Amino acid sequence: MIQKITGGVCAVDGVEAFGIKEGKYGLAIITAKGNAAGVYTKNRVVAAPVIVTKEKLETNGGYLEAVIANSGNANAFTGEDGIFDANEMADVLAQNLEIDPKYVAVASTGVIGRKLHIDKIKNQIGDVLPKLSSTEKANEEAMKAIMTTDLVPKGFAVEAQTSKGNFRVGGIAKGSGMIEPNMGTMLSFVYTDADVTSSLLQMCLKDATDCTFNRIVVDGDTSTNDMCLITATGKSGVNINLDDEMIYSEFQIALETVMKELAKMIAKDGEGATKLIECTASGAYTEEDAVLAAKAIVRSPLVKTAIFGNDPNWGRIVAAAGYSGAEFDQDQISLEVADGSHSVSLVDKGEITKNDEATLGKLKAIMSAETIYIKVDLGTDYTGTATAWGCDLTYDYVKINADYTT
Amino acid sequence: MIQKITGGVCAVDGVEAFGIKEGKYGLAIITAKGNAAGVYTKNRVVAAPVIVTKEKLETNGGYLEAVIANSGNANAFTGEDGIFDANEMADVLAQNLEIDPKYVAVASTGVIGRKLHIDKIKNQIGDVLPKLSSTEKANEEAMKAIMTTDLVPKGFAVEAQTSKGNFRVGGIAKGSGMIEPNMGTMLSFVYTDADVTSSLLQMCLKDATDCTFNRIVVDGDTSTNDMCLITATGKSGVNINLDDEMIYSEFQIALETVMKELAKMIAKDGEGATKLIECTASGAYTEEDAVLAAKAIVRSPLVKTAIFGNDPNWGRIVAAAGYSGAEFDQDQISLEVADGSHSVSLVDKGEITKNDEATLGKLKAIMSAETIYIKVDLGTDYTGTATAWGCDLTYDYVKINADYTT
Numbered sequence: 001m002i003q004k005i006t007g008g009v010c011a012v013d014g015v016e017a018f019g020i021k022e023g024k025y026g027l028a029i030i031t032a033k034g035n036a037a038g039v040y041t042k043n044r045v046v047a048a049p050v051i052v053t054k055e056k057l058e059t060n061g062g063y064l065e066a067v068i069a070n071s072g073n074a075n076a077f078t079g080e081d082g083i084f085d086a087n088e089m090a091d092v093l094a095q096n097l098e099i100d101p102k103y104v105a106v107a108s109t110g111v112i113g114r115k116l117h118i119d120k121i122k123n124q125i126g127d128v129l130p131k132l133s134s135t136e137k138a139n140e141e142a143m144k145a146i147m148t149t150d151l152v153p154k155g156f157a158v159e160a161q162t163s164k165g166n167f168r169v170g171g172i173a174k175g176s177g178m179i180e181p182n183m184g185t186m187l188s189f190v191y192t193d194a195d196v197t198s199s200l201l202q203m204c205l206k207d208a209t210d211c212t213f214n215r216i217v218v219d220g221d222t223s224t225n226d227m228c229l230i231t232a233t234g235k236s237g238v239n240i241n242l243d244d245e246m247i248y249s250e251f252q253i254a255l256e257t258v259m260k261e262l263a264k265m266i267a268k269d270g271e272g273a274t275k276l277i278e279c280t281a282s283g284a285y286t287e288e289d290a291v292l293a294a295k296a297i298v299r300s301p302l303v304k305t306a307i308f309g310n311d312p313n314w315g316r317i318v319a320a321a322g323y324s325g326a327e328f329d330q331d332q333i334s335l336e337v338a339d340g341s342h343s344v345s346l347v348d349k350g351e352i353t354k355n356d357e358a359t360l361g362k363l364k365a366i367m368s369a370e371t372i373y374i375k376v377d378l379g380t381d382y383t384g385t386a387t388a389w390g391c392d393l394t395y396d397y398v399k400i401n402a403d404y405t406t
Numbered sequence: 407m408i409q410k411i412t413g414g415v416c417a418v419d420g421v422e423a424f425g426i427k428e429g430k431y432g433l434a435i436i437t438a439k440g441n442a443a444g445v446y447t448k449n450r451v452v453a454a455p456v457i458v459t460k461e462k463l464e465t466n467g468g469y470l471e472a473v474i475a476n477s478g479n480a481n482a483f484t485g486e487d488g489i490f491d492a493n494e495m496a497d498v499l500a501q502n503l504e505i506d507p508k509y510v511a512v513a514s515t516g517v518i519g520r521k522l523h524i525d526k527i528k529n530q531i532g533d534v535l536p537k538l539s540s541t542e543k544a545n546e547e548a549m550k551a552i553m554t555t556d557l558v559p560k561g562f563a564v565e566a567q568t569s570k571g572n573f574r575v576g577g578i579a580k581g582s583g584m585i586e587p588n589m590g591t592m593l594s595f596v597y598t599d600a601d602v603t604s605s606l607l608q609m610c611l612k613d614a615t616d617c618t619f620n621r622i623v624v625d626g627d628t629s630t631n632d633m634c635l636i637t638a639t640g641k642s643g644v645n646i647n648l649d650d651e652m653i654y655s656e657f658q659i660a661l662e663t664v665m666k667e668l669a670k671m672i673a674k675d676g677e678g679a680t681k682l683i684e685c686t687a688s689g690a691y692t693e694e695d696a697v698l699a700a701k702a703i704v705r706s707p708l709v710k711t712a713i714f715g716n717d718p719n720w721g722r723i724v725a726a727a728g729y730s731g732a733e734f735d736q737d738q739i740s741l742e743v744a745d746g747s748h749s750v751s752l753v754d755k756g757e758i759t760k761n762d763e764a765t766l767g768k769l770k771a772i773m774s775a776e777t778i779y780i781k782v783d784l785g786t787d788y789t790g791t792a793t794a795w796g797c798d799l800t801y802d803y804v805k806i807n808a809d810y811t812t
Contacts, residue, residue, distance in 0.1 A: 045728030045736045077724055112721025113758060219707040222729035301625040302807055309808025315518025318483055322451030323628035330451045352519060395801050401708055402715025
């Protein structure tokens with residue numbers, strides 16, 4: 001049984017955190033000793049902290065003792081200086097904590113192409129360190145410290161009660177703009193007190209990322225800084241291994257639950273967003289085809305603006321599926337839109353269900369909800385299914401990004 | 407020598423046109439007898455007029471005598487009824503012109519998923535037919551009739567003076583939203599008085615489309631109705647054939663000149679746009695890689711909003727190249743932004759040129775121009791080069807599309 005609990009990363013035994021935010025510039029520190037794994041951006045322009053952290057985890061035996069993350073400056077496209085600064089952040093923290101810097105991961109988010117304000121970060125390390133703790137408040141401050149244009153801090157935790165004992169998974173994340181993660185997300189740090197090897201953690205993290213963070217789109221821009229790290233403190237004593245399929249699957253479900261909630265929080269708090277869009281494509285030849293269709297729909301600026309304006313222009317949804325690359329026959333597709341309590345069928349096996357004022361009025365009402373569910377059945381004889389999350393495209397997205405650096 | 411001339415399609419000998427616009431609903435008719443070819447949307451949801459026109463040109467020996475195009479209703483996702491209506495439009499026109507309907511192409515643009523207002527179209531055919539002529543005014547009315555959210559009518563014509571005689575190429579187009587053409591563009595009709603076989607026309611049209619209409623992005627949504635048709639009246643007596651490489655290449659250049667100007671007009675008049683963005687990627691491994699990079703940059707909502715707001719946030723340009731799929735090394739990339747008379751170097755072989763207030767101020771000034779030129783050199787040892795066109799993303803794009811059908 002999996003149950004939602006409070007406390008984010010600090011709900012997990014062995015984790016301490018804290019953070020500080022000074023204007024645009026924030027710093028979070030999380031400490032937790034354990035096996036670890038990471039997934040990273042596939043952008044060819046890779047930020048220095050991603051390069052540094054990836055290399056550490058590939059060469060240190062898959063183990064972390066602390067994570068340091070700053071907001072306000074992405075330390076991306078900063079060349080050798082950037083690599084030096086990223087290492088410097090980790091080194092200063094390691095020195096203070098009296099641990100080996102090779103076990104300190106570093107992450108950044110903010111403007112690209114600016115030298116890191118390393119002195120400010122050093123000062124902030126001094127401010128944050130004495131306050132590290134495992135309280136809910138400490139988790140709250142860490143969540144806030146990594147926000148940029150995010151409006152809402154993002155954290156989620158669960159406790160899994162299994163026959164082998166209880167364990168917890170908790171994570172925090174930040175998102176907002178430049179969001180179409182490819183193998184990671186803007187920044188997310190996930191912790192568990194289960195006992196998991198780093199190689200198994202890597203597998204679990206990759207699988208969970210594929211159906212959570214890799215299924216959200218805010219604007220279709222893939223960041224240079226995407227990174228999701230997981231650390232397993234092992235403090236619960238519950239061992240996760242592939243020989244015990246039951247406990248492995250319970251762990252995977254708990255992990256995906258936390259990451260899916262964080263992913264939805266990122267989509268819902270997309271820059272300027274007023275609504276969460278959840279699109280499920282079914283009846284596809286393959287799961288990959290279903291992903292293509294669902295993501296194309298939540299990525300489409302025309303679908304997103306229509307949802308912002310409650311404009312019942314459902315043809316755009318079908319058109320987006322059409323150019324997604326997913327294979328299907330337009331005479332077999334079905335479309336339904338819902339708000340959680342009401343739903344309206346628009347297309348049934350290629351036939352327009354009804355296009356009268358009453359139907360469009362009903363659709364308009366549904367579109368004014370906070371969460372819009374789009375269900376597309378591609379109508380092949382196969383069962384490929386996938387869900388993707390996005391948000392509407394609003395005046396505020398334009399406003400926020402028209403003067404981000406100024 | 408190629409020279410710009412006035413008159414759009416009507417500049418071409420053998421072409422007559424006219425159009426009418428009543429509120430949202432417009433109708434254009436163009437008559438011209440000659441060998442013909444077409445390129446169409448690759449969206450899997452294909453509008454009825456695209457299906458009908460494509461089939462005609464594939465079975466009638468590649469010949470057209472007239473084109474009829476309506477705006478306000480896309481006749482897309484309308485099933486068997488839609489096919490019937492598209493044929494009906496062509497049949498009524500053919501009957502009035504006393505020609506074979508198999509030589510009449512049909513095109514539509516507007517809202518998806520609504521039954522065509524065929525009676526209104528029949529009435530409009532009656533209104534337009536008596537006014538068909540080859541004047542500049544007639545071309546103007548045809549251009550206006552196919553507009554939807556376009557603000558500016560789009561037409562361009564050239565005369566090529568060659569040793570084999572002179573010939574002309576003229577075209578009109580409409581664009582605005584749902585624009586990322588894949589093998590065609592929203593709607594474009596191109597005419598030439600050169601004498602060209604339909605199979606050669608098809609080849610020339612495909613090649614020209616690949617480097618013009620297929621290089622523009624307004625919002626990344628590929629329409630269900632994209633179509634570009636070309637008809638060669640042969641009236642100039644100048645024969646274009648592959649045995650005469652010189653004249654073939656002069657024809658191809660003339661054709662690409664017209665289509666490139668139309669493509670730029672579509673990008674510049676993208677929904678809500680205030681600026682044209684021209685991005686050239688060079689130094690790529692292949693031309694395909696250069697296309698990926700250039701199109702990713704003009705498609706990026708973050709680049710587009712920054713350009714709207716004159717925000718000198720150039721890191722977003724590099725990030726977009728990074729996730730484009732083009733292969734390159736971030737330490738070799740160079741970036742320059744210009745406005746036609748001034749330019750500013752931002753990155754040189756992976757090194758930030760200067761990031762001081764003066765440089766960013768210069769960039770900000772350049773970004774306030776009507777046309778922004780972005781030059782990215784991917785820095786490989788190869789010479790793949792491509793140019794793509796797009797526009798900024800503004801409040802008005804959101805406004806226009808938040809209540810398009812209502």
